[in-house]
Amino acid sequence: xxxxxxxxxxxxxxxxxxxxxxxxxxxxxxxxxxxxxxxxxxxxxxxxxxxxxxxxxxxxxxxxxxxxxxxxxxxxxxxxxxxxxxxxxxxxxxxxxxxxxxxxxxxxxxxxxxxxxxxxxxxxxxxxxxxxxxxxxxxxxxxxxxxxxxxxxxxxxxxxxxxxxxxxxxxxxxxxxxxxxxxxxxxxxxxxxxxxxxxxxxxxxxxxxxxxxxxxxxxxxxxxxxxxxxxxxxxxxxxxxxxxxxxxxxxxxxxxxxxxxxxxxxxxxx
Amino acid sequence: xxxxxxxxxxxxxxxxxxxxxxxxxxxxxxxxxxxxxxxxxxxxxxxxxxxxxxxxxxxxxxxxxxxxxxxxxxxxxxxxxxxxxxxxxxxxxxxxxxxxxxxxxxxxxxxxxxxxxxxxxxxxxxxxxxxxxxxxxxxxxxxxxxxxxxxxxxxxxxxxxxxxxxxxxxxxxxxxxxxxxxxxxxxxxxxxxxxxxxxxxxxxxxxxxxxxxxxxxxxxxxxxxxxxxxxxxxxxxxxxxxxxxxxxxxxxxxxxxxxxxxxxxxxxxxxxxxxxxxxxxxxxxxxxx
Amino acid sequence: xxxxxxxxxxxxxxxxxxxxxxxxxxxxxxxxxxxxxxxxxxxxxxxxxxxxxxxxxxxxxxxxxxxxxxxxxxxxxxxxxxxxxxxxxxxxxxxxxxxxxxxxxxxxxxxxxxxxxxxxxxxxxxxxxxxxxxxxxxxxxxxxxxxxxxxxxxxxxxxxxxxxxxxxxxxxxxxxxxxxxxxxxxxxxxxxxxxxxxxxxxxxxxxxxxxxxxxxxxxxxxxxxxxxxxxxxxxxxxxxxxxxxxxxxxxxxxxxxxxxxxxxxxxxxxxxxxxxxxxxxxxxxxxxxxxxxxxxxxxxxxxxxxxxxxxxxxxxxxxxxxxxxxxxxxxxxxxxxxxxxxxxxxxxxxxxxxxxxxxxxxxxxxxxxxxxxxxxxxxxxxxxxxxxxxxxxxxxxxxxxxxxxxxxxxxxxxxxxxxxxxxxxxx
Numbered sequence: 005x006x007x008x009x010x011x012x013x014x015x016x017x018x019x020x021x022x023x024x025x026x027x028x029x030x031x032x033x034x035x036x037x038x039x040x041x042x043x044x045x046x047x048x049x050x051x052x053x054x055x056x057x058x059x060x061x062x063x064x065x066x067x068x069x070x071x072x073x074x075x076x077x078x079x080x081x082x083x084x085x086x087x088x089x090x091x092x093x094x095x096x097x098x099x100x101x102x103x104x105x106x107x108x109x110x111x112x113x114x115x116x117x118x119x120x121x122x123x124x125x126x127x128x129x130x131x132x133x134x135x136x137x138x139x140x141x142x143x144x145x146x147x148x149x150x151x152x153x154x155x156x157x158x159x160x161x162x163x164x165x166x167x168x169x170x171x172x173x174x175x176x177x178x179x180x181x182x183x184x185x186x187x188x189x190x191x192x193x194x195x196x197x198x199x200x201x202x203x204x205x206x207x208x209x210x211x212x213x214x215x216x217x218x219x220x221x222x223x224x225x226x227x228x229x230x231x232x233x234x235x236x237x238x239x240x241x242x243x244x245x246x247x248x249x250x251x252x253x254x255x256x257x258x259x260x261x262x263x264x265x266x267x268x269x270x271x272x273x274x
Numbered sequence: 275x276x277x278x279x280x281x282x283x284x285x286x287x288x289x290x291x292x293x294x295x296x297x298x299x300x301x302x303x304x305x306x307x308x309x310x311x312x313x314x315x316x317x318x319x320x321x322x323x324x325x326x327x328x329x330x331x332x333x334x335x336x337x338x339x340x341x342x343x344x345x346x347x348x349x350x351x352x353x354x355x356x357x358x359x360x361x362x363x364x365x366x367x368x369x370x371x372x373x374x375x376x377x378x379x380x381x382x383x384x385x386x387x388x389x390x391x392x393x394x395x396x397x398x399x400x401x402x403x404x405x406x407x408x409x410x411x412x413x414x415x416x417x418x419x420x421x422x423x424x425x426x427x428x429x430x431x432x433x434x435x436x437x438x439x440x441x442x443x444x445x446x447x448x449x450x451x452x453x454x455x456x457x458x459x460x461x462x463x464x465x466x467x468x469x470x471x472x473x474x475x476x477x478x479x480x481x482x483x484x485x486x487x488x489x490x491x492x493x494x495x496x497x498x499x500x501x502x503x504x505x506x507x508x509x510x511x512x513x514x515x516x517x518x519x520x521x522x523x524x525x526x527x528x529x530x531x532x533x534x535x536x537x538x539x540x541x542x543x544x545x546x547x548x549x550x551x552x553x554x555x556x557x558x559x560x561x562x563x
Numbered sequence: 564x565x566x567x568x569x570x571x572x573x574x575x576x577x578x579x580x581x582x583x584x585x586x587x588x589x590x591x592x593x594x595x596x597x598x599x600x601x602x603x604x605x606x607x608x609x610x611x612x613x614x615x616x617x618x619x620x621x622x623x624x625x626x627x628x629x630x631x632x633x634x635x636x637x638x639x640x641x642x643x644x645x646x647x648x649x650x651x652x653x654x655x656x657x658x659x660x661x662x663x664x665x666x667x668x669x670x671x672x673x674x675x676x677x678x679x680x681x682x683x684x685x686x687x688x689x690x691x692x693x694x695x696x697x698x699x700x701x702x703x704x705x706x707x708x709x710x711x712x713x714x715x716x717x718x719x720x721x722x723x724x725x726x727x728x729x730x731x732x733x734x735x736x737x738x739x740x741x742x743x744x745x746x747x748x749x750x751x752x753x754x755x756x757x758x759x760x761x762x763x764x765x766x767x768x769x770x771x772x773x774x775x776x777x778x779x780x781x782x783x784x785x786x787x788x789x790x791x792x793x794x795x796x797x798x799x800x801x802x803x804x805x806x807x808x809x810x811x812x813x814x815x816x817x818x819x820x821x822x823x824x825x826x827x828x829x830x831x832x833x834x835x836x837x838x839x840x841x842x843x844x845x846x847x848x849x850x851x852x853x854x855x856x857x858x859x860x861x862x863x864x865x866x867x868x869x870x871x872x873x874x875x876x877x878x879x880x881x882x883x884x885x886x887x888x889x890x891x892x893x894x895x896x897x898x899x900x901x902x903x904x905x906x907x908x909x910x911x912x913x914x915x916x917x918x919x920x921x922x923x924x925x926x927x928x929x930x931x932x933x934x935x936x937x938x939x940x941x942x943x944x945x946x947x948x949x950x951x952x953x954x955x956x957x958x959x960x961x962x963x964x965x966x967x968x969x970x971x972x973x974x975x976x977x978x979x980x981x982x983x984x985x986x987x988x989x990x
Contacts, residue, residue: 007367010362010365010367011367011370013362014362014367014370014371014374015370015374017359017374017378018374018377021377021378021380021381021437022377022380023396023403024381024389024392024393024395024396024437025380025384025392027392027395027396027403028388028391028392028395031395036843037843037844040398040400040401040820040824041401041824042400042401042406042824043406044401044402044403044406085286086286086287086290087287089283089284089286089287090283090284090286090287090288092283093279093280093281093283093284097279097280099280099281102280105284105288108291109287110550111547111550112291112295112296113494114494114543114547114549114550115295115299115498115539115543116498116500116518116519116522116539116542116543116546117498117500117519120294120295120299120302120539121298122526122532122637123297123298123301123302124294124298125637125641126640126641127293127294127297129641129642129643134641134643142290142294143294145290146290146291146293146294146295147294147295149287149290149291150291153287178279203383206385207387209385209386209387209501210500210501214637217593217624217634217638218624219624219625225385225387228387228388228391229387229627232627232629237816239395239816242391246385246388246392249385249388250383250384250385250388253383254380254383257376257379258376261376398817399808400745400820400821400824400826401820409743415743416741416743416745417743417744417745417808417809419808419809419812421809421812422753422754422808422810422811422812422813423808423809423811424811424966427812507812508754510754510811510812511753511754511811511812511962512811512959512962512963512966513959527633527636527637528633528954528955529951529955530636530951
């Protein structure tokens, strides 16, 4: 009895929590003239999936999706690669200046985006990386690296050194130990970090807005903003785009849920 | 060669950080002491006058107050909510807990841009669902304006932010709850302690570290949060929801006073550095207990 | 295995991100804002340009009008930016001064091109001795009245301030008997700083108030008639409650929704409004009339000025293909192109003499009104700081006066002081 009551409470809470998402879903299936009505309707007489189709013709969303994928995947790969090297260094070595470097990476998470944007913009221009994939990828990587290093550092710390030391005694080199022993053990943590990094780049709006300007490099969040035009706001297509945009992260999350949570908690408590 | 290994491992990451983060910071510092405009570029040193302009600007103090409220109240409420949800999930009611756990995490996965727009639609004064429900229940008049009212705009943005942040707290608290040794509860049960006593004397103390870590992190991240306010109100109406990150954009990109914008970002950076110092202290204390 | 896949991934990404090198000239054309019809027209226009100019390819990019100033500033200050773009005519002062726009009067055939346009519309693109673009869409701000609501109430569109205030009061009511006012006389666009200024200043202009002195040295919008104009709106909000309460957050989409949904009876708008409302609500009709004049100026009803705004097409001064850009500019703005602004509802009025005098022009709804208003309309003064003053000083202080935080006189005086400081070069 108590269980049923609690279950009902949980379901009601879920509905409340998902209210904005459900409303977006509802908006995404209405014709434009019925989007803003009073009293507000959850369903309309003319519901359809048409906005999901129309959005690809209104704006080049296929291109935006490809761009988002390229940028997010590349950034994730780079942050994991360079981040694990750095985290390994912090976790397994003691060396002069270690605290200083740690501090540098910690502090670089604190920079407000709005303050680095202009020098960054000018830097990219000079390097001819403005409005290119590589420009945005490099910026996303740099922005995400500190947090990734922090997370990976935490995971590596949970792996006891004895395992490595045993391997070293057996004749492995330090780098081999990293590849063959530590990385496989840290896989859950790396999975969690990968998700974080991917999400960070996938959802990123501010830098993408200012550092790209043409459709061929534009990412989805910036594209969503374009549905708000000077004269017409195509709310239903924008809602459709928002729903579609949220699907990959949701899928990724459900797939890696357990490892993600385990890894996040382990990393953050360090 | 061996001694250099750690440094070599750090090189790629450092390069990124230096070029993409340290260089702009230094450039910002230079700009903050110069006379810079978007149009004419940099034209000489001006000492501390940019900083003076920032501190004499009532808008700065207003934003500072707003940001503090946004960060502290927003984080605290999100933590309380997160704890509540975590306690609920910790009851381990079987499959429903797993499913609900996933659903409760959804707000965190949604992009801030999407979240901002969704909440804007919900809070629309004439066509939004929230107003419709509240008006039908007689709590407010129909057509009450939320985002257009200087008194409530910031609260609405905080609501959206709390919605997005509580799942993070929930996940952390859940893990924390599950790591509390059962013996403590058993011992308390033997002593005849009530549920309330157990909560306040066992559960909460065990969650102290997690709570303080999340509090500081949450406050720091909120201080830096540009997207939510920008998408929902742009800092309006009449600057009532202006927060520091959006103010930097306002100074630099709207008033085109790059010197002032740079000075403000240096101030924000100093503020956050102080907060992170706190974080490190808290962490250290946590580790020593 | 992992390593090879990684290298393959990096390589393929690098290949993808390499641009295709094309032979021939590529012009970058940025298009800010515009309704779907206009964008459609521009695509076709560019297409016809490419066909008649082999060897030149045009890459069009659509961008948000709301962020035009920031986007252009960010790009120009970094030495980038498109070759051709549509832009606000009052950027001529700011960007002309900064050397961002190319003075098109330097092209040899400018004297002939000049003849296409109505002279005072062309003047909007001028700053000091140079012309910084070709006029494209002309806008005059007018009063749009919800026909359904006006007819139901049995009143005619107002001509004087008293009639305006009275109409708004009568059209503010509780339509469904639940004790809550759900229909308002006037909706204001307070959420868009620039847009708000453009909708307030016509009242000032109609009352004979100047924003600045002719020599661009003195701020003058805080004159007694200016205060009276602001007081009119402030009283409507605070005393009559005939202005939508949530106006501080409204952008064009809320205005559209409220007007279309019959929750607002009047709005100050331009040539785009009929089409914009029609896109969402086909068949919704409206009366389009001049912005009201002060009661004692009724004799000047047909000649009092309103705000004129204009979009122009300009060339980036640092473009590497100035001559080709000029060719594109002319193609986008010649008399043939301009006729489309008459025959199709592209959201603004044409600017060439031939289009405005054409037979079609006289028969299309609202065009005679807009042409008349444009004959007497005035733009914002061509001062480089004008936009900053309008958005960052004039708008906030007007809004404070309307909601009652300051008296209209105090608000305008303070605004004038700050604006004057800006003009004088102090901070």
